[in-house]
Amino acid sequence: MLYQYFNEYLICNARSPLISEGLLREELMLYNISADKWELLTQEFTDITGKHLGSEDEIGILSGGQKVILMCLLALYSPAKKILFIDLWRSLDDRNRERIVKLLELYSKDKEIKQEIIVDET
Secondary structure (H helix, E strand, O other): OHHHOOOOOEEEEOOOOOOOOOEHHHHHHHOOOOHHHHHHHHHHHHHHHOOOOOOOOEOOOOOHHHHHHHHHHHHHHOOOOEEEEEOOOOOOOHHHHHHHHHHHHHHOOOOEEEEEOOOOOO
16 A cells, blocks of 8 residues: 555654654754754644754654654655655544644645555454
8 A cells, every 4th residue: 555655755654653763853854854944843843742842852752642743743844745644643632633633734735645544453
């Protein structure tokens, strides 16, 4: 299933939301987020979670829900024009789900955003 999206989409799986467990700066670079967008992204993360996160902070200490929110923001702030979120609602409470839905609606004006749920049959 994912092979049909592999070459065109930034694929973000909430089961493993972050690429690294190191510094936020490293994750920002992996998503190719320009320095001028770092501050906007971290401010939006603070607005949603109430937690300040600077570019030199360790992201491995975040809760599961905070990691999913960060993954979502990283994807939305990235230059990717097409994003596929897998199991996006994993680890998010109702309040954060509503906030993410609003963000997806806002960003879907400029990006093609898809969502998939993968059923674990094991």
